[in-house]
Amino acid sequence: ELKVEQNPLFLSMQEGKNYTIYCNYSTTSDRLYWYRQDPGKSLESLFVLLSNGAVKQEGRLMASLDTKARLSTLHITAAVHDLSATYFCAGDDKIIFGKGTRLHILP
Template identity: 85%
Template sequence: ELKVEQNPLFLSMQEGKNYTIYCNYSTTSDRLYWYRQDPGKSLESLFVLLSNGAVKQEGRLMASLDTKARLSTLHITAAVHDLSATYFCAVDRLFGGATNKLIFGTGTLLAVQP
């Protein structure tokens, strides 16, 4: 059974600092998705990672995927308050399958302090 673990669960950081959120998963998968959720809002897609070694960047966020280590990272560079949100990773449980049945991590609540 596929399990997805994120850490840390809660991250308080100062503006201008760098930090990394980790997403580990327990069985082989080749599709990983990162989402952001603001309080009371829906999930917004950030990155789609589809192959080993994939790296995507958008603004101060960079995501990478290592399928051999079953690990994805979301790196935050020079954090700003607007990045405060909950971040979820989600892994497609069927390696090479035709559906998109995702298992979500429990989320990382990021609070960026001035």
């Protein structure tokens, strides 16, 4: 069964800085998803990555997929406080989720 590991699990960063969240998965997965969850809220879909080398960008967030390395990254550029949330990656048809990265951006 697919296992998904994210790191770091907790991240506190300053506004204006860049950082990357890593998502490793254990077996072949045809697709990789990134979600955002605000405290007490449901999940918001950010990106769906469907093929090796796929790169998608929305605002200050950019996600990429390397199926050979079984690695996806979520890069945050010039972080702003509004990006504080928990970010999940997930893979496989059954959408197996990682434990999430709790991101806190300090003003």
